[in-house]
Amino acid sequence: MFAFHESLSRVDLAFTDRHGGESTGPWASLNLGAGNGDDEATVRRNVAAAVRALGADPSDAHLMRQVHGADxxxxxxxxxxxxxxxxxxxxxxxxxxxxxxxxxxxLPLVLADDDAGVVGVAHAGRKGVVLDVATATVEAMRDLGARRITAWIGPRICGRCYEVPEQMRADVAGRLPVAWSQTSWDTPALDLAAAAAEQLDKAGVHVVDLADDLAVCTYEGETDFYSYRRQGVQSGRLAGLVRVRP
Ligand SMILES: [Zn+2]
Known part of the structure; x- marks a missing residue:
């Protein structure tokens, strides 16, 4: 169910893996995303199961229609x-x-100020990192009273696997030099987690990268994770979840 789960004094947060759900076939088993061919009622039950595993009521879950922006x-x-x-x-x-x-x-980003009781989540792919959705999320949390924010970077494709065309690497690394990377098979790549971590650090946020402790490359982790690069349009979806306990 959870690749990572932590309860702070006021905040619960978790990142899911692909185990413990009801989906079958290419989506087995805890697919949390719709629109990839999986049965939508099954996906809703999977989302409810993940929210309950966090200790929460599924009717309190807030999801987004994500569009690779920074809103x-x-x-x-x-x-x-x-x-x-x-x-x-x-x-x-x-x-x-x-x-x-x-x-x-x-990248799934989960953010929290455990003292202030302010939390956030963000979806940061290549476009989201270039648009700096991470810093936009931090600013919105500060508007709600957050002061000391920690951000967790969850399971995602790593900089040794995220292959891109040479020109794309040049464009992104031109703005975010730390994103420059090379695949393990020696082709151009981007390290989006490194770029997001730098953005968060500059925004004054303490960063916890799960890759420092867990094997969380989605592309390499076929047993535990979904990967769009590996599975294509039928890829399931993992999730990051966070709440302030009521
Ligand atoms: Zn990898």
Missing amino acids: VRVVASGAPPAAHPEADALVTARPGAVLVVRVADC
């Missing part, structure tokens, strides 16, 4: 969970609200 939505009091806003980040200071970001290879 941040605030989940305010009384926001209807069923309305999936078009956004790539969610923030809230509302206890009980579970924020969910879904990915397969892109």
Whole structure:
């Protein structure tokens, strides 16, 4: 169910793996994303199971229609969970609200100020990193009263696997030099996690990269993770989840 799960004094957060759900075939088993051919009712049950495993009520889950942008939505009091806003980040200071970001290879970012009780999630693929959705999320959390923010970078494709055309690497690394990378098979690549970590560090955020402790490359981790690069359009989706306990 969870590749990583932590409960702080006020905040619960987790990143899922692909185990413990009801999906079968290429989506087996904890696919949390729709629109990839999997049965939508099964996906809803999987999302509910992940939210319950966090200790929360599935009716409190807030998901997004992610579009590789940098728009941040605030989940305010009384926001209807069923309305999936078009956004790539969610923030809230509302206890009980579970924020969910879904990915397969892109970076799932979970952020929290455990003292202030302010949390956020962000979806950062190549476009999101270039647009700096990470810093936009941090600023939106500060508007809600966050001061000392920690960000967790969850399972994603690593800089040794994320192959891109030479020109794309040149364009991105021209803006974000730390993103320059080479695959393990010696072709041009990008290290998006390194770039996001640098953005978060510059924004004054403490960064915890799960790759420092766990094997979390989605492309290499066929047993435990989904990977869009490896599985194509039928790829399932992992999630990062966070809430302030009610
Ligand atoms: Zn890798």
